[in-house]
Amino acid sequence: LQRAPGRTSRVSLVAGVARSEIETQVVLNPSIAKDSPKVVDTVEVSGLEKPVTAYCRCWRSGTFPLCDGTHVKHNKATGDNVGPLVLKK
Amino acid sequence: LQRAPGRTSRVSLVAGVARSEIETQVVLNPSIAKDSPKVVDTVEVSGLEKPVTAYCRCWRSGTFPLCDGTHVKHNKATGDNVGPLVLKK
Numbered sequence: 001l002q003r004a005p006g007r008t009s010r011v012s013l014v015a016g017v018a019r020s021e022i023e024t025q026v027v028l029n030p031s032i033a034k035d036s037p038k039v040v041d042t043v044e045v046s047g048l049e050k051p052v053t054a055y056c057r058c059w060r061s062g063t064f065p066l067c068d069g070t071h072v073k074h075n076k077a078t079g080d081n082v083g084p085l086v087l088k089k
Numbered sequence: 090l091q092r093a094p095g096r097t098s099r100v101s102l103v104a105g106v107a108r109s110e111i112e113t114q115v116v117l118n119p120s121i122a123k124d125s126p127k128v129v130d131t132v133e134v135s136g137l138e139k140p141v142t143a144y145c146r147c148w149r150s151g152t153f154p155l156c157d158g159t160h161v162k163h164n165k166a167t168g169d170n171v172g173p174l175v176l177k178k
């Protein structure tokens with residue numbers, strides 16, 4: 001990395017990684033199937049029973065992979081803005 | 090909260106909140122539609138074109154709400170184990 005003499009970076013670096021990048025390097029899933037290397041769920045959409053079904057994207061639902069509304073609590077606690085993926089028949 | 094004399098909590102507390110709880114209070118979505126109070130996406134499953142479509146649950150896809158595989162990079166960087174919701178026709 002070359003820099004003009006006398007100029008300093010406007011990006012705060014920790015071990016060469018931008019701070020903003022570090023702040024996004026967080027564990028999203030604190031508890032679901034942590035023995036599994038990757039949690040992938042599959043929905044056969046022909047099997048959907050209700051006209052509308054919400055699936056969790058906050059990794060905090062008590063009924064994961066379904067959404068149970070816990071994202072509302074998460075958003076309030078952290079200032080985040082996540083919500084479910086809604087499947088419509 | 091009552092505690093037997095001489096016993097100490099095994100949970101580390103910061104301002105009365107368990108540390109493990111704080112560690113889960115992280116922003117999941119660093120960049121998607123941050124002007125929106127809640128990001129909810131809806132899929133009309135009758136409109137699915139491909140036999141299999143993966144939807145992002147890591148909030149880091151360049152093609153959100155679709156999965157573009159970025160969860161692999163996220164999992165490697167953080168030790169997390171998140172993956173997409175896969176819709177099958």
Ligand code: FES
Pocket residue numbers: 055056057058059060061062066067068069070071072082083084085
């Ligand atoms: S509970 Fe996780 S998105 Fe609703």
Ligand code: FES
Pocket residue numbers: 144145146147148149150151155156157158159160161171172173174
């Ligand atoms: S890119 Fe986000 S789950 Fe695949």
